[in-house]
Amino acid sequence: xxxxxxxxxxxxxxxxxxxxxxxxxxxxxxxxxxxxxxxxxxxxxxxxxxxxxxxxxxxxxxxxxxxxxxxxxxxxxxxxxxxxxxxxxxxxxxxxxxxxxxxxxxxxxxxxxxxxxxxxxxxxxxxxxxxxxxxxxxxxxxxxxxxxxxxxxxxxxxxxxxxxxxxxxxxxxxxxxxxxxxxxxxxxxxxxxxxxxxxxxxxxxxxxxxxxxxxxxxxxxxxxxxxxxxxxxxxxxxxxxxxxxxxxxxxxxxxxxxxxxxxxxxxxxxxxxxxxxxxxxxxxxxxxxxxxxxxxxxxxxxxxxxxxxxxxxxxxxxxxxxxxxxxxxxxxxxxxxxxxxxxxxxxxxxxxxxxxxxxxxxxxxxxxxxxxxxxxxxxxxxxxxxxxxxxxxxxxxxxxxxxxxxxxxxxxxx
Numbered sequence: 001x002x003x004x005x006x007x008x009x010x011x012x013x014x015x016x017x018x019x020x021x022x023x024x025x026x027x028x029x030x031x032x033x034x035x036x037x038x039x040x041x042x043x044x045x046x047x048x049x050x051x052x053x054x055x056x057x058x059x060x061x062x063x064x065x066x067x068x069x070x071x072x073x074x075x076x077x078x079x080x081x082x083x084x085x086x087x088x089x090x091x092x093x094x095x096x097x098x099x100x101x102x103x104x105x106x107x108x109x110x111x112x113x114x115x116x117x118x119x120x121x122x123x124x125x126x127x128x129x130x131x132x133x134x135x136x137x138x139x140x141x142x143x144x145x146x147x148x149x150x151x152x153x154x155x156x157x158x159x160x161x162x163x164x165x166x167x168x169x170x171x172x173x174x175x176x177x178x179x180x181x182x183x184x185x186x187x188x189x190x191x192x193x194x195x196x197x198x199x200x201x202x203x204x205x206x207x208x209x210x211x212x213x214x215x216x217x218x219x220x221x222x223x224x225x226x227x228x229x230x231x232x233x234x235x236x237x238x239x240x241x242x243x244x245x246x247x248x249x250x251x252x253x254x255x256x257x258x259x260x261x262x263x264x265x266x267x268x269x270x271x272x273x274x275x276x277x278x279x280x281x282x283x284x285x286x287x288x289x290x291x292x293x294x295x296x297x298x299x300x301x302x303x304x305x306x307x308x309x310x311x312x313x314x315x316x317x318x319x320x321x322x323x324x325x326x327x328x329x330x331x332x333x334x335x336x337x338x339x340x341x342x343x344x345x346x347x348x349x350x351x352x353x354x355x356x357x358x359x360x361x362x363x364x365x366x367x368x369x370x371x372x373x374x375x376x377x378x379x380x381x382x383x384x385x386x387x388x389x390x391x392x393x394x395x396x397x398x399x400x401x402x403x404x405x406x407x408x409x410x411x412x413x414x
Contacts, residue, residue, distance in 0.1 A: 012162060012163045013165070013166060014166070015165075015167075016041055016138065016167050017168055017169070018034060018039060018167055019041070019044070019157055019165050019169070019170045020042065020170075021145055021157075021171065021174055021180055022172065022173030022299070023044070023047070023173075024124075025123055026297035026298070026311075026314045026317070027173035027174075028128065028139075029075065030171060030318045031134070031137045032075040032076070032127065033414070034136070034325065035134045038136065039136065039335075040137070041137055042140060042167070044159065045139065045140070045142065052128060053128045057121060057201075058120070058121070058276065059273060059275070060120040062123060063088065064085070064115050064311065065312045067411075068315045068409070069116055071319055071408040076130045077123075077129070077130050079126075080126035080129045081123055084119060084228060085117070085122075086226045086227050086228050087115075087210055088114045088117060088211075088225070089113055089114070089209070089210030091212045091214070092212070093214050093216070094214075094216070115312075140163075143160075143161070145158070145159060145160075148180070150292040151292070154166060154167065155168065155292050155336065157170070168334060170292060170294075173297050173299055175297070178298075180293060181285060181299055184293055186285050186287055186295070187285075188285050189284050189286065190282060190284070190302075191283075193280045193281060193282070194239055195239065196239075196278065196279050196280060197236065197277065197278045197279075197280055198247065198277050199234065199277070199278060200271050201232065201234065201271070202224070202231065202269050202272060203229075203230055204267055205267025208224070209226075212224070214306075215262070217261065219239050220237025222261050234258065237305075237306075240279065251270075281302065281304075282302065282356060282360055283302045284302075284356055285300050288345045289342070289344065292336040294321055294341055294344055296321060297313075297317060298314065300317060301356060303356050303360075304360065313355055316348065316409055318408075319407065319409045320344055320347045320348050320406045322406075323408070324340045324341075324347070326414045327340075347404065
């Protein structure tokens with residue numbers, strides 16, 4: 001396979017194919033996806049390695065689509081997290097106690113689950129176990145990019161410790177406040193919701209049966225996602241002004257508030273972890289590429305967690321970018337050339353925008369209690385649940401089985 005060639009001019013200068021800035025789940029996944037087909041990368045992350053692999057629970061979990069699990073399988077990480085992944089067999093969606101609801105069963109669209117619920121700490125640990133054995137990935141952590149030049153000849157980044165990195169392409173994977181995106185002058189369409197997510201895990205008397213439940217309340221969605229054992233991840237959305245008082249409640253009062261919303265389907269519910277809160281917003285970069293630069297994950301787009309697709313969308317970025325770069329490398333082409341990046345942007349931007357608009361529409365439709373609108377949406381849920389083709393359509397979207405999927409998401413090697 002052709003490699004990007006740079007003449008080494010200084011012993012403190014590192015040569016690689018791709019420079020990835022940001023060593024979170026998306027950035028490391030990108031490096032491992034490239035390494036699976038022989039492309040080298042350097043990952044620069046501000047946090048030290050022990051922070052990246054810390055096993056302290058921070059409340060955050062991810063719902064991985066089946067395709068995301070397939071990608072992790074292709075890069076060697078799934079085997080290290082599978083024991084901590086709870087399959088999602090069914091999805092139930094209801095509107096504030098209304099008698100009509102929407103019920104998805106994975107058996108109606110195939111013999112595999114819609115996806116899996118996994119704590120982020122186990123995903124990170126699995127990725128770093130693979131990273132430790134990857135010859136084509138160099139992790140610099142802690143590390144900080146002090147400056148970067150991107151031009152027709154390549155990328156040169158200077159780190160705060162005096163080292164320099166030369167590459168054909170830089171990838172921004174630093175999250176919603178991406179410095180690379182800002183430095184490139186790429187603007188974002190963005191807004192904040194008057195909502196904050198309370199995140200924790202709970203134990204309940206009755207087994208969840210692999211069911212992910214989402215209840216739409218006037219303040220926002222209230223979701224319980226199945227985890228190993230009689231545990232579920234709670235993502236509870238409330239008006240931002242009401243969240244401090246809820247977080248300040250003692251355990252008994254907080255559990256009572258959960259029960260008041262969840263009902264008795266799970267039996268007695270008790271919070272078994274600290275509580276965290278995250279303000280919610282939406283953003284989408286006006287473009288995902290610049291001269292020798294590609295944005296992935298939250299650096300490119302960020303959404304409301306109502307559909308649980310944030311990490312899945314980022315992993316589809318990872319898979320698509322890896323595929324176009326590997327295709328060009330096999331043809332001996334320059335990895336940072338504009339054509340590969342244009343293909344990446346064309347492939348990913350429509351999918352991301354569609355998901356962003358869908359989640360935004362759900363939030364605006366369901367986060368109110370206006371009687372005519374509420375009656376219409378309850379009726380809509382009931383009708384979709386009864387109409388087979390419409391239900392199959394939404395089930396396939398829930399399983400992320402639609403659209404032009406990259407090879408890694410389809411479970412195929414690059």
